Amino acid sequence: PRSIRSNPDIRMKTLVLYSIAAIMYVTGGALMKYSHGLTQVLPTLGLTALFSTGALIQARAMQFEQLGSSYVLVLGLEALLAVILGTVLFGEQLSGRAAAGITLVVIGILLIRLT
Numbered sequence: 001p002r003s004i005r006s007n008p009d010i011r012m013k014t015l016v017l018y019s020i021a022a023i024m025y026v027t028g029g030a031l032m033k034y035s036h037g038l039t040q041v042l043p044t045l046g047l048t049a050l051f052s053t054g055a056l057i058q059a060r061a062m063q064f065e066q067l068g069s070s071y072v073l074v075l076g077l078e079a080l081l082a083v084i085l086g087t088v089l090f091g092e093q094l095s096g097r098a099a100a101g102i103t104l105v106v107i108g109i110l111l112i113r114l115t
Contacts, residue, residue: 010064015113017061018070022077024054026085029078033090069112076109 028050035043062070083102086092 021058
């Protein structure tokens, strides 16, 4: 892949694309709960469309970065957003241990982005 280190515009665009992909994945994940095991048609179609769109967006962004670092970034963002969405939308509780884990994930993402 072409290096994005020397071009801050491409670096920002890539980060925005990864963020959009993560939002698509998390929204699709929420629809998984509403699909009741893929038995409800509309949530199932929605999650399929969102996961597919997220994958296409992530693939576009990956043209500028290595596979490993791009996956870690998207999965980390997805994990963080999923916890937030689970807490807000489904009333899930966030334990101290989970909060510590999320903090470590965010630190890991920052370390990868800064290297």
